[in-house]
Amino acid sequence: MARARQERAEITRQAILNGAAAAFDATGYGSTSLSDVAKHAGVTKGALYFHFSSKEALAQALVEEQQQYAELLADVPRPGVQTLIDMGHRMAHGLRHDVRLRAGVRLVVEFGSFGSPDPAPYSAWINAIRDCLVHAQARGDVQTGINVTDLANVLSSAFTGLQLTSHVLTARKDLDDRVTDLWRFLLPGVVPPRRVSRFEPAGSPECRAELGLPPLSEGESDKA
Numbered sequence: 001m002a003r004a005r006q007e008r009a010e011i012t013r014q015a016i017l018n019g020a021a022a023a024f025d026a027t028g029y030g031s032t033s034l035s036d037v038a039k040h041a042g043v044t045k046g047a048l049y050f051h052f053s054s055k056e057a058l059a060q061a062l063v064e065e066q067q068q069y070a071e072l073l074a075d076v077p078r079p080g081v082q083t084l085i086d087m088g089h090r091m092a093h094g095l096r097h098d099v100r101l102r103a104g105v106r107l108v109v110e111f112g113s114f115g116s117p118d119p120a121p122y123s124a125w126i127n128a129i130r131d132c133l134v135h136a137q138a139r140g141d142v143q144t145g146i147n148v149t150d151l152a153n154v155l156s157s158a159f160t161g162l163q164l165t166s167h168v169l170t171a172r173k174d175l176d177d178r179v180t181d182l183w184r185f186l187l188p189g190v191v192p193p194r195r196v197s198r199f200e201p202a203g204s205p206e207c208r209a210e211l212g213l214p215p216l217s218e219g220e221s222d223k224a
Helices: 002-027 034-041 045-051 055-075 081-097 099-111 120-138 148-170 175-190 193-198 205-210
Strands: none
Touching (some): 002 099, 034 055, 055 120, 081 099, 081 120, 081 175, 148 175
8 A cells, every 4th residue: 555655746846847848948937837747747746845935946956856867967978079979969858758858957957047046057068078088088099188178168058058048949940950950160270180089979880870860971971
């Protein structure tokens, strides 16, 4: 009985998070009420308050979820430049197909634009990117004169800008192409010339297969 209650409670909690994500993604934090969340989730306000004490607590849970993408970088055995390229494409895919990721990213951007912005989500991404670049530089895949912390800041900011612009212009339909363009232009300035051809701006074959993207033919592959 106790396990059944726990399972029901978890199902309800996930439904609330899904409902909150749909509401935040549609209208943003400021325009979303707890009544909106309960309606999207198909639960009563009492059930909502049992799991989350406030709208802020719901938003924080979704923000923390999107940071799990950054944590995936720490699990890669030999992280490096292609790891970051592939993560950009995974994020692009997630922003198109995962409402909870979209909501979490939107909340991070909104919270950074008013009030007292929380630097933690940005710092988590910058640190995760920097750690990949440290490994890459040690292997000779990033030019020795580059400050990897500065580059991590640039990459994090660039992706934020890319996805926002893509959202406005194409509802993120072109985000994979924009991520490819980002790396196509950046790689020659980041990677030693003799190593540039090792990396695929459009994503590694394994990454593309995982995301259901078509394999690149030799002519389509656009290495920098």
